[in-house]
Amino acid sequence: MALDNPISRRHALRLAGTAAAAAAATPLVSSCGAGAPKSEAGGDAFTVYWNAGHGYQAYEKVIDEFEQAHGVTVNFQKYQWPDLRTRILADFASGTVPDVVESPDVWAIEFAVSGDARSLRDFVDQDGAEMGFPDDWLPKTVERNTYQGEVYGIQVHYTCTTLVYNKRMLDDAGVTPPSTWDELLAAAKELTGGDVHGLALNQDYSYAWPWLLQNDVRLYDPETRQLLVDRAAAEEAFRFQADLVHRHKVSPVPVPSTDYAGPQKLLSAGRAAMIITGPWDLMPIAGTSPDLELGVAPALRGASQVTSSAGASAFVPAKAKRPELSWDFLKRITALETERAATEEAGMLMPRKSWATSPEATSDPHIKAFAENLPLAEDFLLDLAPTGKSGEVSDTLFKNLYQSIVVQNTPVSEALATFDAAAKRALAG
Amino acid sequence: MANRPRRRRDGLSRRYTRTAYLMLLPAILFFAVFTYLPIGNLLTTSAHSGPQADVFAGLDNYSRAVSDPAVRHSFVITVIFALVTTVGAIVLGLALAMLLDKPLRGRVVFRALLLVPYLTSVAIVGLLWRNILDPGLGILNRLLTALDLPPQQWLITHPLETIIGVMLWQHVGYAMVLFLAGLQGIPDVYYEAATVDGAGPARRFRHVTLPLLMPTTLFVSIISVITGLQAFGQAYIITDGGPANASDLYVFHVFNVAFEARDFGYSSALSFLLVVVILAFTVVQLRYGRRNEVQH
């Protein structure tokens, strides 16, 4: 169906339209009505787990072509990340697994460690050169899917966070976009007043990563098996964030919840002048505040100029029955033209080097600004991933650490002591 | 099953036993397969560790549970959560039921309105309240500010109290309906007799209403404690257990041990401990209830 309906959407589309493209991506493919997981061809349907926000038409088109090429029916299952994880862990326990799984963070490595993800080495050896893997992928995006020298996942999306600001507010206050922590604090102070906060920090712990990276902090040092080193730099980075909220009061207290949209909403409502975020907030901002003139700054410079990466990979479960098909699906979904179409449609950023120079990546100034930050992006969880404990340490313990400092204003050293004790138990267990 | 009964007395008892077991057969099979088999599995898993739960660990998971400060914290706040929501549901539910037990116009409507939150899903209730209570973005503070009242920050300052409040919001109507039914089941003669004996409203409440409501109270209390100890959605949807772990309810914690940390061995041990605790709470309540029960 996507063939008859060439992708003509533009960023100018209202948010509703984009969201529709994503949510409506319900293909209704699997034919014979409710409860029909088998395809007419007689074989099992080819099952793909995907993020509910990533159901782009560009992918529908790929799926159509894939179905035609192989005579299979694709069962495209869309979940929120936590639900997807619940689902895939149940699948691993039962042994009945999907054929391809999209995954955030370093799940691909985590599942490589546990033996649930399939090494893609044979496929890469065979036709990596033809598809441009790994040469056309930013090196970091290969690294975050590699375990003990073997590739387990192919990066599908690759994004990063940086400083996003309300141009008019900064202009009116005579403030130039900050590039260091000190400048940021000074600007935030200048911009705070009345109903408006200069900055709005996110409640989600992953938004602490850029600060730590900028202060050259590593989450885990595999050699010494120490967490959050160098410790003094880590303390400084946490204290800086806490001070923004509690001492200088240039950011509202972040509200713990399950979504990340708080700061974006404050920015859109004109109640925050700057936020740290990724390209995923561009659409909601354009949708809810079309008149807002947005600026996207280069990543802040602390000890280093760096920011944290985000994005999704796709991996093949070890027990997937038709790995050749799975591999072909990965190739198609990460093809350059698919990446470009997805960017054009949804503003998503991509891991290929050749994508970064494509017109889709360079024509929109905001996307271009984010794309320019991609080479500066690093994965904070990467060192921890091979321990297989990254889920527990980051989702539970690091979350508690971040929120107790930034939300509850717990003294940094006290919060770190609690974290250390719990993390030691986790890494030992 | 449709055998004609034999009238011979001596055969009766055995025949009833057979009938009883026949009628219970589907239930016995059902619970064996769908509850006790999984519990067996749970116990086995709890003696293992690793992402596949395939490394034998003996009782390690249990000893770890006992010394885990995060588990202790979750357990304590969950017991508080269960007790406060239970007492709250009983007190508020009974108070509302007593009002609605009076001959007021429109009480059928009130009864329906007060029960409405119970008919909605926990997830929806959670999303809704998160949307209402958010300090910077919620509708409540907008209204408070418009009325020149100070805005609240409960999700940050009082997360546990907040999810207790939401839980009560949803469950008080349920308790109320049960109490209302219980009240209507108390024959008027008891009140009349008490009045003749010169008892005022307070004494009638203490000496007639409360004792005769005991079976209902006990039922509400047992169900409510179990629901409270198993509460999950409130933390999952509204606060994500935060800030930090301030509202990290036990089942939410265990769920994360299972599906975030992927430690099914440990989560199984923690689950089994919860089952033991819930059974203990239930047995204690049943004991206490039996002792205080008054027959009509």
Place this chain on the structure above:
Amino acid sequence: MLNRMSTAGRVLAYVTLLGASAITVLPLLYMVSLALQTEAESLSGDPVLIPETPMWGNFLELFERAPFANFIVNSLVVAGAITVSHLLFDPLVGYVFAKFRFPFRNTLFLLVIATMAIPFFVKMIPLYVMMSNLGWLDTYQGLITPFLMDAFGIFLMRQFIQPVPDELIDAARIDGVGEFGIYWRIVLPQVKPALAVLGVFTFVFQWNEFLWPLVATSTEEMRTIPVGLTLFSQEYFTIWNLTAAGAVLLFLPTALLFLASQRFFVRGIAITGMK
């Protein structure tokens, strides 16, 4: 209770009831308001109390963006079948525990009651493996069988059936009515209101169930409403107006069911107690 109330008491009662009803109903009205807002309104950092123009089209959009009709049918089939099954089995088991004397009765009853102590997700993985081996994933039978009966319903029915006079049952036996006939024709009609209560509570509970349909379905077309609603969230934000519209649709059937049965409701619960 006594019938006379002072005017002051009456006023106080109304004020309390009105206040309490406002607290329960206003948040739900806000949900309706969200359901009628534009996407921009519902996502705005300045929340909107009353939408500028009510967007009735949001409800249609649910159906355009996802197989929402499937979700509704699936929810009805699953919650409906489970409710029927509860109505068949829970009273039968409750009857046996209430009216029969047989060896191990108390032990068995305790084993049934004990199942209430187990949170569902604890059983989820073993059940999932079981259903996977049976090939029942993504089927109605897979969604339904783990919930065919439960301890709460059995417990409730036992409490209701206990007060049914033994003489009634004995008389039927003397008349030669079969054992199942006694249950079906004599006992059940005595507890009709209780069945209404059991039916509504079971339906409401299953209708809102999330975890099992999340893991036990493998196609979008088999999802139930609560699981289907997760499609109306993006990776980083929730599409509020559509989620709320879905929530309103989710709420309507349970509300209608309650209204239709509420006459029986209060009478039905009247005998609940623990003996």
